[in-house]
Amino acid sequence: MSSTRDFHGVFPYLVSPIDGEGRVKEAVLERLVDDLIRAGVHGLTPLGSTGEFAYLDREQRRRIVEVVVATAAGRVPVVAGVAATTIADAVAQARIYAGLGVDGILAILEAYFPIADDGVVAYFSAIAGASELPVVLYTNPQFQRSDLTLAAITRLADVPNISYIKDASSNTGRLLSIINAVGERIRVFSASAHIPACVMLIGGVGWMAGPACLIPHESVALYDLCRAGKWTEAMSLQRKLWRLNLAFANYNLAACIKGGLEIQGYDVGSPLPPQAPLGAAGRADVAAILSDFRRVANAKDA
Numbered sequence: 001m002s003s004t005r006d007f008h009g010v011f012p013y014l015v016s017p018i019d020g021e022g023r024v025k026e027a028v029l030e031r032l033v034d035d036l037i038r039a040g041v042h043g044l045t046p047l048g049s050t051g052e053f054a055y056l057d058r059e060q061r062r063r064i065v066e067v068v069v070a071t072a073a074g075r076v077p078v079v080a081g082v083a084a085t086t087i088a089d090a091v092a093q094a095r096i097y098a099g100l101g102v103d104g105i106l107a108i109l110e111a112y113f114p115i116a117d118d119g120v121v122a123y124f125s126a127i128a129g130a131s132e133l134p135v136v137l138y139t140n141p142q143f144q145r146s147d148l149t150l151a152a153i154t155r156l157a158d159v160p161n162i163s164y165i166k167d168a169s170s171n172t173g174r175l176l177s178i179i180n181a182v183g184e185r186i187r188v189f190s191a192s193a194h195i196p197a198c199v200m201l202i203g204g205v206g207w208m209a210g211p212a213c214l215i216p217h218e219s220v221a222l223y224d225l226c227r228a229g230k231w232t233e234a235m236s237l238q239r240k241l242w243r244l245n246l247a248f249a250n251y252n253l254a255a256c257i258k259g260g261l262e263i264q265g266y267d268v269g270s271p272l273p274p275q276a277p278l279g280a281a282g283r284a285d286v287a288a289i290l291s292d293f294r295r296v297a298n299a300k301d302a
Helices: 026-038 058-072 087-100 117-129 150-156 172-182 196-201 216-227 231-250 253-263 280-301
Strands: 009-012 079-084 104-109 135-139 162-167 187-190 206-209
Touching (some): 026 058, 058 087, 087 117, 117 135, 117 150, 150 172, 187 196, 196 206, 196 231, 206 216, 231 253, 231 280, 253 280
Parallel strands (some): 009 206, 079 104, 135 162, 187 206
């Protein structure tokens, strides 16, 4: 297990490579993890939205976490996604992943019926109580039936090991409201829906996002520029990288990243049905973006 509990920087949301028989493509996942770590990412997040957590069964989820933890081998922290509709299921998942050696939990609330703030707070508090690991709250109102309100976040900030929040609302003003309300008790990670450099400017600590799987070197370079306070250079790079964020928003999340990784030579397979793979137009769009990044990188190395 990684010795650090201070999460910051670029945490790619890993895809979940699954073959036609429902088995985890372990060699592909191991290669992706190794390559991302060599590229300088600061952590890894399996079973996020890009990881298709909602489409995986319990054994697939467990095996993915096992492979990522074993391959990372303590080089960077692994923060695994826990998602459920019931507290009992969420707590069981959190305990299992803690036993597998993860460094933190990304806590996700799935809901069929809307849940009031008291129930939301009880859910995330129970996950935090399942282990001593740091917990990252995840909120994505685009997909979630019950969102984390500012009032609920403020209450959860009093839980000692709820230390971070990853907000995918695309509302940067909401992030500033969270920072103003909870201070250093809960630190903010950006999502791909936000402009990461802007989130860093207002006090964020990094970003957890699928596109970082495709452009890890560039993502790390952007983070380093932000940390150094080189905002003019950071925004110049951010403007170039934003094209991929837009593509990510325009297409199915897993399809976009899996399609991009296939273009880069990773046999990650298609999104799990009934999701559709990236279509011809999307594949051409992502390929063109990645090709432009390669040309810029080659020109710098020349």
